[in-house]
Amino acid sequence: MRFIAVAVLSLLPVWAQAVEVGERLAPWTLLDQFDQAYTLNDQAQVLLVARSMDAAKLVDAALQGQPKGYLESRRGVFVADIQRMPRLIAKLFAVPAMRSYNYRVMLDRDARIAPRYPGPVDKVLWLQLDNGKLVAQREYSTAAELRQALEQVRP
Known part of the structure; x- marks a missing residue:
C-alpha cells in the first residue's frame, strides 16, 4: 500500500505540469546545438518534441532535403x-553532429521542458499553437507522416 502511495505522489508533478488543449504554454528558454538561446514565444505555431533518439531521427528524416530555415519558416x-x-557522448559526438543540420534543435539536457508535454517516447509529439495556446496535439510515428503534416503548414 505504501508503494502505491509513493508512486502516485511521485507522478503528481508530471500531471500538474501537463498542458491541456486551450491552455497557454509557459515560456521557457533552451540552448540549441550552437549554444544559442531560444525562448518559446507567441510566434511559435508548431512545437515538436522528441523524447528519444529514435523520435529525433524521425524529425531528421522528415526534414531531410528541405532548405535551411524550412522549419523556422x-x-x-x-x-x-x-x-x-x-554528457560526454553528447558533448563530443552528438551535439557536434547536430551542427550540420539545416534546422535548430533546442536541447533539453536536464529534462526541464519535455516532461511538461507527456507522450510516447518512440513518437514525435506535435503541439499546434495559436498565440501561445495549445489548440491541438498529435503524435507521429513515421517520417513520411510528419513530413506531410509539415508541408500543410503555411510559411
Missing part, C-alpha cells in the same frame, strides 16, 4: 530531450 520549434544521453 513554418514557425516550428524542435525540442530534443537528451537528458538520458551520457
